[in-house]
Amino acid sequence: xxxxPRSPKLRPWHxxxxxxxxxxxxxxxxxxxxxxxxxRQYALADRAVALGWTRDRVTxxxxxxxxxxxxxxxxxxxxxxxxxxxxxxxxxxxxxxMSRLARSCKDWHQLLELRARFPVLLADADGVFDPTEHSxxxxxxxxxxxxxxxxxxxxxxxxQGGLNKARRGEVxxxxxxxxxRSAGGEWVVDPDEQVxxxxxxISDRFDREATMHGLxxxxxxHRIRIxxxxxxxxxxxxxxxxxxxxxxxxxLLRHPxxxxxxxxxxxxxxxxxxxxxxxxxxRLIRRPEGCQVLIRDKLPAYIxxxxxxxxxxxLTANRNTAATPGAPRSGPAMLAGLVRCGRCNRRMVVRYxxxxxxxxxxxxxxxxxxxxxxxxxxxxxTALDALVAEQLLAAxxxxxxxxxxxxxxxxxxxxxxxxRKWHRRRERAGYEVGRAARQYRACEPENRLVARELERRWxxxxxxxxxxxxxxxxxxxxxxxxxxxxxxxxxxxxxADLPTVWSAATTTSADRQRIARLxxxxxxxxxxxxxxxxxxxLHWVGGTVRSHTIARPVTRYRNQSDYARLVDRLREMCARRxxxxxxxxxxxxxxxxxxxxxxxxxxxxxxxxxAHLDVARRERSGSVAGLGPDEYRPIGLARRLxxxxxxxxxxxxxxxxxxxxxxxxxxxIWAGADELRRLRELHRVPRTWENKARLAELxxxxxxxxx
Numbered sequence: 063x064x065x066x067p068r069s070p071k072l073r074p075w076h077x078x079x080x081x082x083x084x085x086x087x088x089x090x091x092x093x094x095x096x097x098x099x100x101x102r103q104y105a106l107a108d109r110a111v112a113l114g115w116t117r118d119r120v121t122x123x124x125x126x127x128x129x130x131x132x133x134x135x136x137x138x139x140x141x142x143x144x145x146x147x148x149x150x151x152x153x154x155x156x157x158x159x160m161s162r163l164a165r166s167c168k169d170w171h172q173l174l175e176l177r178a179r180f181p182v183l184l185a186d187a188d189g190v191f192d193p194t195e196h197s198x199x200x201x202x203x204x205x206x207x208x209x210x211x212x213x214x215x216x217x218x219x220x221x222q223g224g225l226n227k228a229r230r231g232e233v234x235x236x237x238x239x240x241x242x243r244s245a246g247g248e249w250v251v252d253p254d255e256q257v258x259x260x261x262x263x264i265s266d267r268f269d270r271e272a273t274m275h276g277l278x279x280x281x282x283x284h285r286i287r288i289x290x291x292x293x294x295x296x297x298x299x300x301x302x303x304x305x306x307x308x309x310x311x312x313x314l315l316r317h318p319x320x321x322x323x324x325x326x327x328x329x330x331x332x333x334x335x336x337x338x339x340x341x342x343x344x345r346l347i348r349r350p351e352g353c354q355v356l357i358r359d360k361l362p363a364y365i366x367x368x369x370x371x372x373x374x375x376x377l378t379a380n381r382n383t384a385a386t387p388g389a390p391r392s393g394p395a396m397l398a399g400l401v402r403c404g405r406c407n408r409r410m411v412v413r414y415x416x417x418x419x420x421x422x423x424x425x426x427x428x429x430x431x432x433x434x435x436x437x438x439x440x441x442x443x444t445a446l447d448a449l450v451a452e453q454l455l456a457a458x459x460x461x462x463x464x465x466x467x468x469x470x471x472x473x474x475x476x477x478x479x480x481x482r483k484w485h486r487r488r489e490r491a492g493y494e495v496g497r498a499a500r501q502y503r504a505c506e507p508e509n510r511l512v513a514r515e516l517e518r519r520w521x522x523x524x525x526x527x528x529x530x531x532x533x534x535x536x537x538x539x540x541x542x543x544x545x546x547x548x549x550x551x552x553x554x555x556x557x558a559d560l561p562t563v564w565s566a567a568t569t570t571s572a573d574r575q576r577i578a579r580l581x582x583x584x585x586x587x588x589x590x591x592x593x594x595x596x597x598x599x600l601h602w603v604g605g606t607v608r609s610h611t612i613a614r615p616v617t618r619y620r621n622q623s624d625y626a627r628l629v630d631r632l633r634e635m636c637a638r639r640x641x642x643x644x645x646x647x648x649x650x651x652x653x654x655x656x657x658x659x660x661x662x663x664x665x666x667x668x669x670x671x672x673a674h675l676d677v678a679r680r681e682r683s684g685s686v687a688g689l690g691p692d693e694y695r696p697i698g699l700a701r702r703l704x705x706x707x708x709x710x711x712x713x714x715x716x717x718x719x720x721x722x723x724x725x726x727x728x729x730x731i732w733a734g735a736d737e738l739r740r741l742r743e744l745h746r747v748p749r750t751w752e753n754k755a756r757l758a759e760l761x762x763x764x765x766x767x768x769x
Contacts, residue, residue: 401584
């Protein structure tokens with residue numbers, strides 16, 4: 063390099079600053095194998111000395127060895143170089159070639175702008191360049207463009223080569239659970255029988271459990287471990303048995319290799335979602351049909367492609383979104399996730415009320431998202447569930463015998479699968495004990511350094527075997543036993559009485575929900591707000607559509623379709639001077655029902671209704687009879703205070719009124735002038751935190767004065 067001792071572009075202010083030698087190799091493999099290229103880059107420090115810098119004024123920046131020049135992200139050496147230039151500490155930058163500095167036009171021109179702003183020269187194998195001169199700047203710009211284009215060509219060439227190989231089904235990464243890499247590099251079924259049995263058991267149990275959480279609980283309950291082979295490290299390929307977890311089960315069920323399909327390009331990179339310094343970010347998992355390469359029936363399979371598609375559909379349906387029903391829940395509502403609103407076609411949500419968790423279906427999405435009024439609601443969800451249950455049992459009755467036989471076969475199959483699983487685990491434990499014993503006996507007795515370790519391993523294997531035997535004995539006592547003749551006959555008898563099986567305590571709500579989802583696609587409910595009727599349209603799986611009508615609870619008698627006929631019957635029976643209890647019995651016998659959830663009329667309900675409608679002077683005068691000064695019936699107090707009857711009834715239940723019962727058991731409320739003022743204020747004061755103390759005082763009834 064002594065042939066160019068002094069470039070005419072060198073100025074004293076360049077020599078007053080330091081010279082920076084930038085060293086970079088693109089991959090760690092190049093650092094290990096291309097050592098001569100690395101040495102040539104380090105030798106550029108001699109050229110800086112030849113250009114006039116002293117040895118102690120030359121800085122070598124080699125922080126980016128093994129880093130790609132595609133971007134400045136993740137290259138601390140390049141960022142350090144930019145910082146030194148911006149701080150006006152560098153007068154010369156030397157690189158083996160322009161591509162060593164940057165292969166991105168953005169990073170390259172950023173460096174050029176800094177060099178033009180500060181007195182910095184650039185040198186490579188071809189010469190020394192000054193970014194402030196027009197010809198040099200143009201040449202440096204071309205160098206940067208060529209470096210970026212070269213990277214693009216190399217990347218595309220390698221990508222197309224790998225893609226062509228993948229189209230032949232010859233690109234394989236780490237083998238998933240249940241597979242190993244053969245000597246030729248392709249994936250084959252794991253030769254271990256226990257591994258194969260566990261993978262098949264997971265697929266079979268998911269068909270029965272129908273949810274990921276149910277599958278996980280089953281594996282944990284039966285102490286079934288997941289076989290995983292170490293992907294790297296000193297124990298690469300070693301079989302390890304790990305406890306089951308949700309992520310591993312999801313990956314196993316979603317991987318198309320279990321159905322014998324080969325895929326490539328399923329983890330595409332979205333540059334918009336990449337995060338600086340985190341190379342693994344920005345990856346999008348594509349569905350099998352969205353992969354660059356998908357070859358079905360290329361690899362050995364555990365399940366068929368139809369079962370794989372069914373598993374994917376079930377996992378998607380278990381997600382709780384607006385378009386999917388969600389996983390079966392433990393609540394008593396049988397149709398959760400299946401009911402659609404007949405007005406806006408949104409999914410109706412389930413709500414529970416009361417100590418018995420009565421279900422109701424409400425269309426509340428518009429209210430929650432847009433502040434709209436509630437679209438509609440069906441408070442008597444039990445009636446809808448009963449209607450659908452009746453239809454399901456009628457549809458399943460012809461196949462009851464086949465279902466009972468399938469249930470028997472399923473119990474026997476489950477028991478045999480678990481027994482084989484325990485047999486393989488005990489067989490493996492026995493092999494480990496025998497192997498440890500053979501190793502210990504093969505050791506020379508005098509070599510105690512090795513013998514002690516082998517003895518410890520033998521003892522650990524024996525301990526693990528004893529623990530496994532104890533667990534197996536516990537499973538035999540608590541696991542599914544072989545069905546007796548009595549149990550088989552009971553199952554066949556129950557097949558002839560499906561309603562009993564359906565309502566049995568052993569049939570869980572989740573079981574009923576799963577059965578409903580197998581046969582019903584969706585239900586469309588339209589509530590007639592002017593009456594107690596609601597129309598129900600059942601869309602069965604397969605396309606059959608059936609329409610039904612159910613009765614629902616309403617808040618007022620006027621909302622009932624037979625309200626006019628009810629009033630006529632009340633007038634007729636009151637004119638005959640029948641008692642309230644007798645009228646209630648006759649109304650029930652004639653099929654009249656109260657508007658709310660109560661199924662039958664009572665004497666008190668009839669008395670309140672006739673008093674409200676003013677259809678019987680006898681009932682009204684009788685209600686006043688027997689009252690003392692400042693005493694009221696509940697409806698009379700409501701009229702005096704100009705409140706609704708429901709408010710007075712709620713105060714009665716809460717104990718906020720001074721009340722007694724007459725000879726017929728009816729409520730008689732005392733309310734003097736002060737008590738009336740208290741009740742009016744109780745109704746008027748807002749229920750806020752500031753009024754908490756005042757409300758507590760107003761809710762205490764005053765004692766009745768002595769007569």
